[in-house]
Amino acid sequence: MTPTPQPLRSARIEVADAGAADELFQANGWTDGLPVVPPTEERVRAALAAAGLAPEAVIGVEPVRGLAITAEKVAVNSVMAGCLPEYLPVVVAAVEAMCDEAYLLHGSSASTGGSAPLLIVNGPVRARLGMHAGHNALANGSRANATIGRAVRLVQINLLGCLPGEMDKSTLGHPGKYSFCLAEDEEDSPWTPLARERGVPPGRSAVTVMAAESPRQVMNEWTDDPAHLAETFAAEIRANMLGYSIWPGNYALVIPKQPREVFVAAGWGKREIREYVFRSARVRRADWRIHGKGALVDRGDPEQEYAALRSPDDLLVVAAGGPAGGFAAVIPPWLGNRSYAVTREVKE
Amino acid sequence: MIVLSPVPDAPPDAARMAAPLESLEGRRVALLDNGKFNVAPFLDCVEELLRSGYGVREVARRRKANQNAPAPAPLVAELAGYDAVISAVGD
Numbered sequence: 001m002t003p004t005p006q007p008l009r010s011a012r013i014e015v016a017d018a019g020a021a022d023e024l025f026q027a028n029g030w031t032d033g034l035p036v037v038p039p040t041e042e043r044v045r046a047a048l049a050a051a052g053l054a055p056e057a058v059i060g061v062e063p064v065r066g067l068a069i070t071a072e073k074v075a076v077n078s079v080m081a082g083c084l085p086e087y088l089p090v091v092v093a094a095v096e097a098m099c100d101e102a103y104l105l106h107g108s109s110a111s112t113g114g115s116a117p118l119l120i121v122n123g124p125v126r127a128r129l130g131m132h133a134g135h136n137a138l139a140n141g142s143r144a145n146a147t148i149g150r151a152v153r154l155v156q157i158n159l160l161g162c163l164p165g166e167m168d169k170s171t172l173g174h175p176g177k178y179s180f181c182l183a184e185d186e187e188d189s190p191w192t193p194l195a196r197e198r199g200v201p202p203g204r205s206a207v208t209v210m211a212a213e214s215p216r217q218v219m220n221e222w223t224d225d226p227a228h229l230a231e232t233f234a235a236e237i238r239a240n241m242l243g244y245s246i247w248p249g250n251y252a253l254v255i256p257k258q259p260r261e262v263f264v265a266a267g268w269g270k271r272e273i274r275e276y277v278f279r280s281a282r283v284r285r286a287d288w289r290i291h292g293k294g295a296l297v298d299r300g301d302p303e304q305e306y307a308a309l310r311s312p313d314d315l316l317v318v319a320a321g322g323p324a325g326g327f328a329a330v331i332p333p334w335l336g337n338r339s340y341a342v343t344r345e346v347k348e
Numbered sequence: 349m350i351v352l353s354p355v356p357d358a359p360p361d362a363a364r365m366a367a368p369l370e371s372l373e374g375r376r377v378a379l380l381d382n383g384k385f386n387v388a389p390f391l392d393c394v395e396e397l398l399r400s401g402y403g404v405r406e407v408a409r410r411r412k413a414n415q416n417a418p419a420p421a422p423l424v425a426e427l428a429g430y431d432a433v434i435s436a437v438g439d
Contacts, residue, residue, distance in 0.1 A: 010352035021351050030354050038351045064418055067356075076354045107416035158354040338416045 008041060008055050008072055025080070030158055032150065032178055036080040043085075047075040050085035051092060051347070059092050060099025062160055064106035069095055069159050074151075077158055081151035087129055087144055089346050090207060091151045094119050097209040097342040098152070104339040108211035109162045113245075114170030115334030117152050118212035118252060119181040120318055122195035123205025125346050126183045133185035135322035138215055138254065138329060141183075149179030174214035182254065182320055189260060189319035191270050198343040205346035208316065210250050211334040216240060221258065221326025226266040229259050229328075230273055234280035236330040237308045241283050242291040246306050249336020250314050253277070254329040256321025274312035281308035308336075316341060372402040375431040380419065381411040387436045394434060 015021040021038035025031050037043070048055060048071060055072035062069065071092065078091045098105045098117060108115050121131060132141030140146055156162040164170065170177075186193045195206035216239075220232040233253055253273070255263070263273065286302035288294065309315055314336075321327070333339065369375060377398055381387045391409065398404045410427065412419040419427070427433045 008352060009357065010354075011357050012350050013353060015349050015351055017349055021349065025354070038349060039354060040349065040351055044352055072352075073354065073356070076352050080354055104416060111416065154354065159356060335416060338414065 005045065006055050008044060010044075010072060010076060012041075029163055031080070032153055032157065034150075034178070036154075037082050039076040039079040043079045044072065044075045046085040047078055047083070047088045048072065051075075051088040053088075053092070060096050062099060062105050063101050067160060069099065069155065073159055074155060077154040078147075078151040081154050082143070082147040083151050084129075084143070084147075087148050087151070089348055090119075090121060090125060090129070090144075090148050090205075091155075093207040093344045093346045094148070094152050094209050095155055097207060097344040100342040100344075102340045103209060103211065103342045105160070108334050108339045109156055109160060110167050110169055111334065112169050112171045113213070113334050114173040114177075115211040115213055115339075116174060116176035116180045117156075118176065118210045118331060119149055119152065120194055120208040120210075120252070120316065121148075121181065121183045121205070121346075122186065122193045122200070122208070123346065124203065125205035125348060126186075131183035133183040133320045137182060137185075137256070137320040137322070145181045145183060146179050149176075149181030152181075153177060153179065176212065176214060180212065182318065185257075185319045185321070188257060190264060191260075191317070191319055194316055194318055195343055197270065200343060200345055205348060206343050207346060208341055208343040210252060210316065210331075210341040211339040212252065213240075213244065213332045213334060215254070215329040215331045217327055217329050219325075219327050224262050224265070226263045226268045226272070227276060229262055230276040231280060233273075233328060233330060234277050234308075237277065237281040237332070238283050238287075240330065240332045241281070241306065241308055242287055242293070244332060245335060246283065247335060247337040248307055248310050248314070249333045249339070250316055250341040251281075251308060251333060251336075252316040252318060252329075252331035254318050254320050254331065256319075256325060256327060257323045258326050259328055260319055270317040271312070273317055274309075274315045277315050278307070278309045278312040282306065369432060372398065372404050372432070374403065374405045376406040376408070377404050378408045378410055378427050378430040378433045380427065380433060380435040381409065382435065382437055383411060383413065383415040384437060391434075391436055394436070
């Protein structure tokens with residue numbers, strides 16, 4: 001006997017066609033401004049079935065306002081984002097992580113600082129979903145990268161009320177607020193994948209989420225000394241500390257193949273990079289003067305030192321990017337001492 | 349075509365506004381500093397105005413440690429005992 005499908009509780013809206021659905025959703029402020037895929041019951045059920053989730057399952061609760069986020073609503077927003085059904089477990093893992101108190105979902109979503117959730121995906125799910133970790137790793141690379149990141153933004157808009165000028169008070173924001181989903185290139189790197197370093201068992205998939213500002217691209221293809229490359233990264237972090245925010249916390253560091261090969265040839269793994277950056281990414285209060293912030297210097301001890309990282313483990317090192325080009329990316333935190341990266345396994 | 353709504357179907361419980369005070373004369377007012385840099389001098393001015401121009405009986409100053417998270421429950425409970433609270437955000 002065929003089991004009775006569990007009821008979907010979302011309000012039903014009758015529309016003439018897909019175009020009418022999109023126009024209605026745009027008018028209601030239910031999108032990020034881009035067209036959406038109409039969330040029909042069939043599509044939403046397919047997503048829930050692929051994830052093995054009951055519609056009423058609570059994925060997480062936004063702690064400040066006590067807002068429960070159900071699987072059904074995450075599925076609706078994932079369909080709208082263009083996710084295929086099999087993408088939903090990754091979206092769910094990301095939302096779970098964001099509801100962890102350490103992430104500070106309300107504060108990071110509402111802040112004038114304008115951050116976006118950076119999603120870093122590890123494990124077998126990347127290949128199964130066709131996720132992309134090569135060229136354009138931080139931009140449009142695959143349907144899965146693009147739509148998984150977008151689904152998280154639609155959840156923030158539609159389930160947390162993060163509309164610009166309303167709950168979302170971002171002064172500027174950045175393009176990652178459309179989608180900010182990165183897959184690690186585990187196959188072309190001898191380094192331990194990020195999720196493994198953060199305690200996820202081998203062979204399991206996971207998402208690490210960090211409230212992040214926009215990537216800062218650096219370039220150094222004039223050395224084969226790993227310390228020189230690491231110093232380039234540390235210098236960019238110092239610039240962020242002085243130009244944006246001095247407070248310590250998680251930074252993400254995306255290292256493509258060309259600079260990665262310099263490190264590997266020298267026997268440097270992620271640990272060596274983290275330890276170098278931990279030691280070098282430091283500024284003095286007096287350094288604020290070179291960034292036009294002299295007014296801040298004398299409010300404290302000008303010689304006081306600030307470190308970008310509380311410990312080397314704060315630096316999230318990710319192997320990703322195209323095979324050529326001496327580039328890397330430093331991705332700063334929104335507010336390092338208030339919101340921390342969280343990792344959750346993908347339930348496959 | 350039938351599509352499903354992406355937003356919560358039941359609006360979240362709305363916070364109820366307290367009844368407005370007819371006057372601040374003789375009242376106890378708390379000022380909550382969220383810890384950002386410009387809040388303290390702003391609240392200094394507010395406190396002076398309240399004392400000199402509105403006849404308040406008491407002005408209490410409180411500060412929360414984390415400007416990016418709600419005030420802790422014990423502090424909120426304490427503030428609820430005042431006749432009015434002014435919460436200031438400096439940026």
